[in-house]
Amino acid sequence: MTEEGRWEILPDEAREALGRLRLRPKVLADGRVGGIHASSHTGQSLEFADLKGYAFGDDPRGIDWKVLARTDKVYVRRYQDETNLTAWLVQDASASMNQPSNETKYRHGASILAGLAYVLLRQGDEVGLVLAHARHPRICPPRGVPSHLGELCNLLTDARPSGPTVLGSALDPGVAGLSRRGLVVLASDMLTDWQVAVDALGATVARGGVAVLLHVLSADERTFPFTGTMVFRSAETGESALLDARGLRKRFLAALEAFVAQVRAACHDAGVFYHPVDMTLPPHVQVASVLRAVDGGRRRRSI
Amino acid sequence: MGFESPAILWALPAMALPLVLHFYLRGRAPTVALDALMHLVLAGGATAMRLRWIHGILLAVRVAVLAVLILLFARPYLVVPAVVGAVEPISFALVIDDSLSMRLASGGTTPWERAKAQALKVLSELPPDSEVIVVAASQPPRAWPGAGGTWTAERAARHVGRMSASRGGTDLAQAVRTGLERVRAAGPRHRRMWIASDFRESGLAGFPDADERAGVTLTTFDAAGDTPASNRAVVGAVAVSEAPVPANRVRVQVELRNDAEAPFADVLSVRIGLASIARKVECPPWRTCAFEFVLDADEEARFGEARIAPDDLPEDDVRWFSLSSRGRNAVLLVNGSPRRQVEQDETFFLERALALRLANAPGTSVIRVAPTDLSPVHLSAVDVVVLANVGLLRPDQVQALVEFASRGGGVLITAGDTFDRLHDPVWAGLLPALPRDRLGAPSSGFGLRLRDAKAAPSALRAIAELLEQARVHRLSLLDDGWPADARILVETDSGAPLLVERRLGAGGVLVWLTTIDRDWTDLPLRPAYAPFVRWMVESLQSFSAAGGHPAIRVGESRRVTLPAGSTRAEIRVPAGERVRMAATGDFTATAVPGVYHVRFFGPPGDMPTGSDLFVVNVDPAESGLARPDTLPVASPAEPATPGEAPMRKVPWHPWLLGIALSLFLVEAWLRGKA
Known part of the structure; x- marks a missing residue:
């Protein structure tokens, strides 16, 4: 992979635009090193958290002697620990993501995920990648070094979307090491048994993490601009049908609207951030939008 | 089925256009990979299968639409026979058999009653304003209304209601021809003919064939019914004089027909004046039996009757016969060339031949008279007059002979030296044509032969070989332009007529164009002479013997x-x-x-x-129950000639238009579903 090819999905202007952005989801991270995110553990740090009545087993070094002097009661001072965040980026690499041919959903989703990785790595978080491909699944373990971005971009660029969608196995915590508390971002068109994917994301939320679904739908899918008699083909199943597009448009749009509404409702119920991706906007704009959504995630779960 | 514009049918292959377009567009249509569509709309086999079905049906509907449109522009029509009861007025000939056989009761009713009831029913079902002709099929056929007009169905029904069966014979063939002519002349409407008859075999001879019936659709009604009928009838009764003496003895030959399953064993009675005789006779089933009765009848009696007990058809159980010539059995010889020497006399051989009497055969009395003495008094006493080489007769004598022959008498005219003098036009009443010339034969003479052996009388055929032994050396020739009732029986081997028969009223004339003696022929010396002369005389007698036969x-x-x-x-x-x-x-x-x-x-x-x-x-013939194996017209209806009969065009346009509109709607609905 050449240097230019690698950064095609994350061009300079995108990196420049994303350079000042931070992602700080309001969750307790399970990081292994220090970072900017509140840790799920209290420990040695400068930021006071609260007082707690002494109990057997507490470190006597934490006894607040001033409180003891004033109240004649033994309290222990606790401090908020800060650590880094582990983020898993899951990219749907099925054949349906390879549409439309000029600007594929895969490429658009990959650009957004690369942008997110760029932001996360810059703030010291660890970023891992799962390519959900039926025959050649790829898992890149999370790392926090800046050079890891290139590796992620290489993986995203090299992948050739094909085959059926296999989101269920890609989001399996046992397979991908997603059991740790952190951030999971899935970029997919959800043209599969999407309930399995939403359930898996919901499990992440249940473990105290943050899950984001980037629902990537092309402009063709959202507007169905076709007219006349056309052969519609399914890249995943190979089925095709000669259909009158004009007569089909109304029914298709109604089905799509219902489909989106169902996925959005399921995500809402599972506490998953649902972010519909508008492919007419540049990917880095979509990244900023996702960051804003996740930052405000305590107040609302969907955008 | 036909088309008003059949050329448009060449466009029928265009109905494959939807199929061609389908496969063409399938190959040329842009392909779009859109998994969302397949996943959201076509997900599941049922939907895909349903769409495939809809597309298949849509394709079929489009093909059907094109086919229907092409047919619509070709303007198809169905050709059907114009049926009774159709809406359009028709020209209708009702031929009803009113002959005697229709009176034969069977199953409680007669064929006439059944035919009449059915005729009234048919007339009542005719379309309004139909033109009707009624034809009665008994001899002679009669058609109503006269003068070539037509009736309405109601008027015809009133007429049929007043009709009754006659006692005449059947001439169904002529009746049908009359009906065909009248119904064709009625107008250019659909033409139909309805025939009701018992369809006895005797009445169907010469029935018009399909060509003659062209343009008219015939329908038959078999009035014979299903009940087996039986009939016994006296079908012949002829009085033959026994002998000149006693003059009052009469031999009566009676023919009895038994058309029944059971043999006839009943009394057959014959009555002449006050004399009568009755005898129990027997006749096997389905046979005709002959019986002979001999009565000593009253001299003044001039007719008699033969009778059996009445049955289902009483009209044919009695038969009358005339005795007007009874007992005469006499021949008047008019010698036009008498000779002193008896054996050279013109009638010498003739008289010898007539004098011969076979066993059990009645003898013949011969009366001789000179030509100048011939008078109606002589004619009233004889059956046959022989003009032997008679050259001159007064016109009143000739006229008397004509009347004599017309009333049933027979005249035999033989040629000779004086025969050429018969130039008076009054002779044209007797002769087929006036004499023209004589024809001499070569030294060997002419041979004799029958002109038409098949049509010749059987007795003449029996002596044909003997006749061929004779030679003719001279004969007279007649002018051309013979009447239709004349026919040549015997001719020379060169084709010249020798014996000519002409029917005159109830009698007839035989003309022998050579001499009756040996002057011009050696026939008198041949074995054929006596039977030939007797045959000529007896055949002439047969007219008067039956009382002016054919009765x-x-x-x-x-x-x-x-x-x-x-x-x-x-x-x-x-x-x-x-x-x-x-x-x-x-x-x-x-x-x-x-x-x-x-x-x-x-x-x-x-x-x-x-x-x-x-x-x-x-x-x-009316007494016979025989029926043909197949009726002359296929019942119940037969188009006269396919394509020529008056057919009714039933257009398909309205139906096709409705079908096309329906298909358009179905196509639009399916397109919305696809």
């Missing part, structure tokens, strides 16, 4: 000739009515079988100048 049948006319001095005739019919005739003419009121007495009157106030009688019998 007229019901419906036939009888020529009534006023004798000299009579100014009118009065005919008393069997029912007792009297019909007057002021001049010689045909008497046609013979609807009732029986004896018709004729009296001739002179000027008013005078006594009757003479009398005659004739008998009218039913047609013996």
